[in-house]
Amino acid sequence: MQHRTDHGTIRLRLLAATPCVARVAWYAGDRLVGQRRLWHRETDLILPEGRWTLEVTDERSAHDPARLAPTRLDVQVRAGWSTPVDAVLARGAVLTGFVADAAPRLARFATVTATTADGRTFSVRADGLGAYTLAGLPGTTCLVRAAKGTLRSAPVVVEPLGGEPRELDLVLTETSTATSRTGAPEPRVGAAFAGRVLDEGTGTASYAAIVEVRDSRGVLLGRTRTDHRGRFVVGGDLPASSGLTVVVKSGPDRIAVDERRLRGLGCREAQLVDLGEVSLPRVLHDPRPARASLPRATAAAMSLPATRV
Template identity: 55%
Template sequence: MSPAPAGTGIALRLVRARPCVARVRWWGPDGRLGGDKRVHDATTLITVPAGTWLLDVEDDHSSHDPSRLAPARLEVQVRDGWRTAAQAHLLPGAVLTGSVRTAQDTRARWAEVEASGPDGTLVRTRTDGLGVFTLAGLGAGTVVLVSARSRWHQATPVLARPTRPAGPRLVLRLAQPLLGASRPGGTDPVVGGALRGVVLDADGKRASYAAVVELRDARGSLLARTRTDREGRFVVGGDLPAAAGLTVVVKSGPGDVVVDRVHLRGLAVGAGQLVDLGTVRMTRAARRPRPARASLPRATAAALRLPSTRV
């Protein structure tokens, strides 16, 4: 994707029903994620090349916060050399509450619950320790498709109309085996994506032992963490779905006096794919020398006289 000429972009104005921090994502003409930012002000400038851009604007509150506003999605046509004005309205959101049960009618703790709107927007959450969930920030007056899944089972998706305030609770039952899932001793397991590589020191001669390797998504949330072995090798992930816009952060290990960091941005991984990042060389950041402090007292030697003892 070529850089945008000066003056080309989207001047986005946010109209919020109540104060909140908004998260804006924009998708390019090729369907790839172009960027992600948090917006505090009423207006923001998104510098993008010419083309058709899809913007997703959502309240950055947690998906189970009843005060969360409904998201907005808009398509903007950007002309070369022009700054296109766009406006997104974040209206009061509707709420869905419910519970997820297993086939044996026991509570399903930490199950994934997802609601998809007619415009393709998604809101996800997990059940708590009692199997109860809250999906907030849904569009009022629309019908959403609600589904739930655990590690091995899934529920039959149901249509629901979120209301404000929340209406009667839904009950989703995990009575069907998850498509493609396999228990130990069954069929071949489903393997997710992962990334591997080798970390060397700044000189490129020594393997960086016990260096911390973190994998973060486009929002900066931590997905996985690991450490390198004695040869500097690492494999991070292993259960990742297909995703793009990932960032790998490598921090030097405990053998180094000063912690250095390397960021590998714009990575992508497919389901069941092992992506080789090759050799990652630590970059020694420039550091300013510490100024001398003449005000510190200097060490002095003083004679210590002990009282004599007569025997």
């Protein structure tokens, strides 16, 4: 078989953790040029000279926990040359949980979407009971959110581990605006800080504590509250930064506000920084003086003139 002199060959070898049927797609820049299913371990792609991007994915359903994580490769094709390339499909990460609305009622057939830092998206629909399983995710930081109609959940930054299911329940609390329905850009995957807030005296989880991220000038960059286990993820759209401060303030369980500041923090692009356990001190505050000077309400007798009927 004769090939054009301005074409080269990519000898693609599939190295999958488990047997699977894969699909390879090749892109010139951001433009999809072609795709092919792979049943065999090796295949040849004859492409024009230049730089190409290959994306290899497992053909199994996104509901299947055995689905392998995809891989993306950049290959330089030279005319008349054969370039060997190995595509490794490792065990994919799995997210599982339920989607509910603010009532709370389980949200049937809601769409759950995970977006990676390089712009790839993975979606699945919840079943009739609001349960979902999103498998085959790469082991990198993802921005996860659910949507149904005009309702959607707040974006959650997660860092799944390959082959280990992680539970994540999503609540539809936000209403989509007209701008977001007409093609406004989705939130960008950035850096975030995660941890757990504990009461310094008792060691119990601090529920609804306020966690803020501020830059070196004190400008607020992100804010959230802890869940019933004291866990939090704040940020999610932060750029690579240094000199940040995480401020933790007590929640409604305390009359006076106590706080702790973690200074000199930094993050890389799309990094989930684990702060571990953050102890929140309980400071003894002086009682407020009683305000005895305030006027007190008094009852005054009122007499009405007698009338003869």
